[in-house]
Amino acid sequence: MAGTWIEVDLDCLTENYQEVIKHLRPGTRCMAVVKADAYGLGAIEVARSLQRAGCEAFAVTRVEEGLILREHGIEGLILVLGPTTREEWPIAIAAKLQLTISELSWIEELNETGLKLGLVDQQIQVHLKLETGMGRTGFRFSELEELSIALSKSNYLHVAGVYTHFARAAQRDKRYTIEQYERFKSLTNRLEELGIRPTWKHVCNSAAFLDYPEWHHDFVRIGTLLIGHYPGQGFSDKLNLRDPWLAKSRIVHLREVPKGTYVGYQSIYHTKQATQLAVIPVGYSDGFGVAPHFVPQGWIDFFQNYYKKFFSFIRYHGWSRTVRA
Numbered sequence: 001m002a003g004t005w006i007e008v009d010l011d012c013l014t015e016n017y018q019e020v021i022k023h024l025r026p027g028t029r030c031m032a033v034v035k036a037d038a039y040g041l042g043a044i045e046v047a048r049s050l051q052r053a054g055c056e057a058f059a060v061t062r063v064e065e066g067l068i069l070r071e072h073g074i075e076g077l078i079l080v081l082g083p084t085t086r087e088e089w090p091i092a093i094a095a096k097l098q099l100t101i102s103e104l105s106w107i108e109e110l111n112e113t114g115l116k117l118g119l120v121d122q123q124i125q126v127h128l129k130l131e132t133g134m135g136r137t138g139f140r141f142s143e144l145e146e147l148s149i150a151l152s153k154s155n156y157l158h159v160a161g162v163y164t165h166f167a168r169a170a171q172r173d174k175r176y177t178i179e180q181y182e183r184f185k186s187l188t189n190r191l192e193e194l195g196i197r198p199t200w201k202h203v204c205n206s207a208a209f210l211d212y213p214e215w216h217h218d219f220v221r222i223g224t225l226l227i228g229h230y231p232g233q234g235f236s237d238k239l240n241l242r243d244p245w246l247a248k249s250r251i252v253h254l255r256e257v258p259k260g261t262y263v264g265y266q267s268i269y270h271t272k273q274a275t276q277l278a279v280i281p282v283g284y285s286d287g288f289g290v291a292p293h294f295v296p297q298g299w300i301d302f303f304q305n306y307y308k309k310f311f312s313f314i315r316y317h318g319w320s321r322t323v324r325a
């Protein structure tokens with residue numbers, strides 16, 4: 001017996017997709033990000049519904065996720081956003097997955113894979129990832145020349161795309177995001193000078209898509225909005241989204257308990273009056289974890305903890321955010 005489950009209304013999902021594409025610049029397409037099992041809603045069903053609604057491009061984190069989509073009839077472009085290993089390349093190429101390149105050494109090796117597999121010229125579709133401020137992976141300005149040399153020697157590779165990812169697009173203060181975009185522009189200009197002209201450019205996630213129509217380029221990579229969530233505060237007036245999922249559970253135990261009954265780990269809850277208690281079977285196996293509860297060991301500990309919390313909150317949200325209960 002499934003005690004706890006999520007019900008997904010796929011029609012709501014495709015309505016969210018329609019709502020997104022209504023706001024695209026002419027010439028821009030939506031790449032549906034269905035990584036992490038479509039944010040938990042089921043990548044196969046979500047991608048199939050979106051494909052039926054006209055979506056032609058998808059993104060996942062790992063090769064394995066892309067292969068599953070192919071096996072289940074997803075025909076359009078599938079971009080693997082995360083790093084890949086050489087062991088995965090032959091099968092990824094066979095499934096026509098497009099790969100993200102964020103390491104110089106991969107280019108020569110990937111090209112050798114093309115040679116070994118006896119491919120035709122330009123058969124391996126790749127997207128170059130540029131580092132503009134996320135601080136994780138991607139090429140920096142100083143690497144571009146070497147990158148262009150490596151690409152010029154790699155006839156099996158076709159540079160289908162170039163992209164970057166924003167670290168703080170959902171934040172109210174837009175300066176960092178604008179700096180990232182400026183860096184993207186100078187990196188792509190430099191690539192062009194070096195003779196590399198990717199077919200497509202794409203930079204926007206959900207938040208940047210809403211804030212910067214002028215940055216839509218060839219694709220916007222949208223996950224959060226499709227599943228009916230807004231990327232942060234202050235975005236909810238920009239689109240009319242539907243919430244496609246509902247978590248449901250069965251009551252497995254129902255009884256009256258007196259005032260002062262402790263409930264659950266660490267006895268965190270404590271009934272304030274005689275209460276009817278319903279138990280539902282939700283726990284670790286449903287992704288509902290137990291985090292350590294902070295119990296200050298004296299006043300210094302108490303102030304230290306709240307001082308840290310307060311300043312990290314202010315740094316992230318700024319001073320003037322209105323807090324609603």
Ligand SMILES: *Cc1c(COP(=O)(O)O)cnc(C)c1O
Binds near residue numbers: 081165204221
């Ligand atoms: C997850 C992800 C996205 C989608 O971001 P949302 O804010 O959920 O729309 C886009 N691009 C990359 C590279 C991602 O990893």
